[in-house]
Amino acid sequence: MTLVRLILEEIRYRRGSFLLAVTAVAVASAVVLASQAVLTCDRETTESLLAKRQTEVAEAISKREAVVRQAGAELEDAIRKQMTQLGFNILILPASQDLGELHLNGTLSATMPAAYASRLADSGVVTINHLLPMVTQRVDWPEREIEVLLVGTEGELAIQGRDAKKPLLAAVGRGEMVLGHGIAARLGVAVDDTVEFRGESFRVAKIHDERGSIDDMTVWIDLSTAQELLGLQNLINGLLALECGCEGDRISEVRAEIQTLLPGTQVVERYSQALTRAEARSQAKRTAEAALAAEQAAGADALEREAESRAALEQRHAEFANRLVPLTIAIAAVTIGLLAFWNVRQRREEIGLFRSIGYSRLRILTIFEVKGILIGMLGGLAGAGLAILLPRFGLLPVDTGTPTVLGDLVPRTTTIMLVGAPLLSAVSTWLPAVWAAAGSGGYPAWRVNS
């Protein structure tokens, strides 16, 4: 009769209380493992969510950057065009031109060689983006008995060594005419109408919208025709320099560069438009950057809120687990201890008999402790099974099949099965076992009944 057989037979005989003790350990083990699985799952979900969120924010910012760049470009382009409609930015005039005539009448009378335009374009001037040679005079339109400002232009000249830029002003084709809104309204002409001007026939290619400026009374034709009509062959009244790359006081650098390349000229900045344009461009840039920064800040803020929200959830789960796990372990320990005490009470006669026929205290202690360890191991095994199976039946909101959770669960399960649960059960059984070995066991069996 071995001790193990004695223990196993007793377990089989009192299997109800044994199963109850195993269940207590199983529940405690399952709670420990499930709590750990929930916390691990929380961490994994948080990392996954934050990574996904980070990607979304990065994509949103990337899209926003594109939108901002586009918006900035559109804003800049719109401002640039508005600036051209306000008037010339820089006007290169012959040095002999009386600026009073320009300011008082809006007309120019002095001339300079038309070759100045090509000379400037070929020089690779760096401070000018758009260059338009032109002639202009205030003239009568005899066929219509009206006074207009005639402007002859051949469109923009390409500046050497510079990438082609989108032209601010389109060239007027030969035989075509562009009219200001006021003239068209007064004459009652429309686009594609043919009109006679100083003996020449022109097709109306375009009519500008009302601008509320001298432009409303301006007629644009091609440069060479205008030169012929005005008797200014190979001469021009000035060069329009648009869209200068000048900011702040760099207008003085433009003036110095132009006068070096075209001696005998003067550079007029009208209404500080270059500065205004530069400021507008800077403002557009700042607006775009501010929008992008706002998007980045919003993304970072959203990420931070998400992280805080997840951290709070994890904290709540951890606090709950920190209370639940010790409570469950304590309940299991008390249950095992009470069942062991009950078992000793039930077996007092048996223990007395064992003691009277020569069983030592250590042997009696061993009988109860081995049973306790067995309860712990089986309870740990059952608890591990519960912790793994509960999520499969939807009773626990975690996925114990993921590599991270499994990687965390397996070593903990092994530890709990081999060490934790048997230790818990052995410790809980200790006092009843000692009581059996030293107290109840020492009491003669037949006196128990007397």
Add this chain to the structure above:
Amino acid sequence: MHLQLTDISKTFQRGGDSIRPVVEASLTVAPGELVGLQGPSGSGKSTLLLIAGGLLSPDGGSVRWDETDPYGLSGDARTALRGQSIGFVFQQFYLIPYLSVRDNVLAAGVGLPIEQCRDTADRLIERFGLTERRLHHPARSARRTPARHSRGRCCGHLASSWPMSRRATWMRTTARSSCRRLREVTESGTAVLLVTHDDKAVQIADRVLRMRDGKPL
């Protein structure tokens, strides 16, 4: 074994009262001798039996198992010596309910070589005619039918009979079959102390003592 009790006294405290069931009692049982001990309930028979069996420490006097004072040994040493040298035949069955007939007998063989235990157990089972039922659980059977109850009782005594092959047996019983068996074991030199109410049971004893005023007279 030669059992010698000299001037044994024992006092129990129950509530505020002191009870002295044994007062300066002396008793000797020689090897091969069967001594009967009788007396009314509460006269101190069982207390004296416990003290003689090394299960209850006396307040005064001395106990000798041959030349050994069992109460001079440590608890475990006394338990081991008791397991090897002394057997008890109980009045009640004290069967271990979850063990079979054979395992109940084997459980008493602690400290002995396993093969010897099995041989002795099988021999005892055969002598009591329970070989076919050696794997039955007597305690469970005893609860079911009177017939099985009698078999259970028999098995209980069978289990308790194990120590009869030892050198001394302290017995508190009225079972006549056990009494007859006791007579047999004294032939091998075993000292037997029989405590009983049954006048017929003590007829097999070499001498009979009666407990009076805490002393066997």
